[in-house]
Amino acid sequence: MTVPIFEPAGPYIIQGIGPYEIPHPYEQGAIVARVIIEGEVVALDMSEVTVAPVSSISTGDLYLSASLVAEHLGRSLWIDRETDAVQGWEARYGDREVGMERQLDGGTMVDQELRAAVRGALRMRGAVDPYVPVPGHVPVAKADGQGWENGPSATEVAGAEASAIRAEQAAERSEQGADHVDEVVDGLDRGVLWLISETETSALFAIGKFSIINDPGPGPWSSVTIEVKD
Numbered sequence: 743m744t745v746p747i748f749e750p751a752g753p754y755i756i757q758g759i760g761p762y763e764i765p766h767p768y769e770q771g772a773i774v775a776r777v778i779i780e781g782e783v784v785a786l787d788m789s790e791v792t793v794a795p796v797s798s799i800s801t802g803d804l805y806l807s808a809s810l811v812a813e814h815l816g817r818s819l820w821i822d823r824e825t826d827a828v829q830g831w832e833a834r835y836g837d838r839e840v841g842m843e844r845q846l847d848g849g850t851m852v853d854q855e856l857r858a859a860v861r862g863a864l865r866m867r868g869a870v871d872p873y874v875p876v877p878g879h880v881p882v883a884k885a886d887g888q889g890w891e892n893g894p895s896a897t898e899v900a901g902a903e904a905s906a907i908r909a910e911q912a913a914e915r916s917e918q919g920a921d922h923v924d925e926v927v928d929g930l931d932r933g934v935l936w937l938i939s940e941t942e943t944s945a946l947f948a949i950g951k952f953s954i955i956n957d958p959g960p961g962p963w964s965s966v967t968i969e970v971k972d
Contacts (some may be wrong), residue, residue, distance in 0.1 A: 748854035751821040761803035770797040
C-alpha cells in the first residue's frame with residue numbers, strides 16, 4: 743500500500759460504545775485509546791476496546807465496552823497510533839517486494855507519529871541544550887531565550903497566587919473603608935471635632951467636610967494638638 747498524510751483522530755466525547763472513527767491507516771496492535779481524567783491522560787485497558795478491522799490500509803473504527811462507557815461517559819477520548827519501530831524485512835525467500843513495501847509503510851507511519859508528537863511538544867526554534875527537570879518545578883525560558891531552565895516550584899507559584907489574591911482583597915477593603923469614612927465625614931457638623939475611631943496607638947478625627955486628622959501618636963493622650971487642613 744501507500745501511506746497517505748497522517749491526520750490524528752479526535753478528541754471525541756464519550757457518548758456511547760461507538761463507533762469512533764480512526765481516520766488513517768494503522769497496523770494491528772498500533773491503536774491506543776486514552777481518556778482525560780482531571781487533566782491527566784490515562785490509557786484505557788485495550789482488552790475492553792475493539793478496533794475494526796484489526797488493521798487497515800485506509801480507515802477503521804473503535805468501539806468501547808459498556809463498562810468503559812459507564813465509567814468514562816462525557817470524558818474526552820483520544821485515539822492514538824503507536825506503530826512498532828521494527829525492521830523485519832530480510833530480502834530473501836518469496837514476496838521480497840511485498841515485505842519491502844510493508845517495511846517502508848511501517849517506517850513512514852512511525853515518522854508521521856513522531857512528527858505529530860513533536861508538533862504537540864513545548865518547542866523552541868533551533869537547537870538548544872538538554873533540559874533536566876527538577877520534580878515539582880515549572881520550566882521557564884532562559885534569559886537569552888536559548889533553552890529552558892527550572893523555574894519556581896508549584897508550591898511557590900501557588901503561594902504567589904494566594905498572596906496576590908489577599909493583596910487584592912486588602913486593597914478592596916481599604917477602598918471600601920475610605921468610601922465609608924468619606925460618607926461619615928460628609929454628614930458631620932462642620933463646627934465640631936468628631937472622633938471617628940481609635941485604637942491603642944492611634945485615633946481618627948474629622949471636622950465637618952474639611953479634613954481628616956489621623957494618628958496623633960501613642961495613647962492615652964493627656965493632650966492632643968490637632969492641625970486642621972482645608
